[in-house]
Amino acid sequence: MTGTECPACGETERLSGDRDGELIHLQCGACGEKWDRNLDPVCKRCGGTDMQAVPKAIVEKSRGTQLSVVGIRTVHLCSICDAATLETYHRNRPNPLMPDQLPTANG
Numbered sequence: 496m497t498g499t500e501c502p503a504c505g506e507t508e509r510l511s512g513d514r515d516g517e518l519i520h521l522q523c524g525a526c527g528e529k530w531d532r533n534l535d536p537v538c539k540r541c542g543g544t545d546m547q548a549v550p551k552a553i554v555e556k557s558r559g560t561q562l563s564v565v566g567i568r569t570v571h572l573c574s575i576c577d578a579a580t581l582e583t584y585h586r587n588r589p590n591p592l593m594p595d596q597l598p599t600a601n602g
């Protein structure tokens with residue numbers, strides 16, 4: 496996690512967080528300060544807040560040329576900038592979105 500620091504003492508390492516819906520409750524391990532961080536995602540391209548949380552597959556190359564899904568992470572896609580990607584996702588539901596770039600067999 497980057498960009499998070501204690502508002503009281505500036506500590507950036509010893510922070511603990513509890514996810515609670517769209518909020519993270521953070522606590523500083525150095526001074527004990529508690530604060531909340533809003534998770535509301537904002538589009539980096541258009542600044543819009545109409546974002547959708549979409550599960551995205553984490554794909555790794557296993558032995559040979561086989562690709563396997565090793566995990567899922569949640570990404571936020573913009574309804575405007577990522578409209579085509581969202582459409583693909585909704586068409587393939589409930590399958591997770593595949594990464595834009597798959598590891599190649601000879602990479």
Ligand SMILES: [Zn+2]
Pocket residue numbers: 501502503504505506523524525526527528
């Ligand atoms: Zn602190």
Ligand SMILES: [Zn+2]
Pocket residue numbers: 538539540541542543573574575576577
């Ligand atoms: Zn956007």
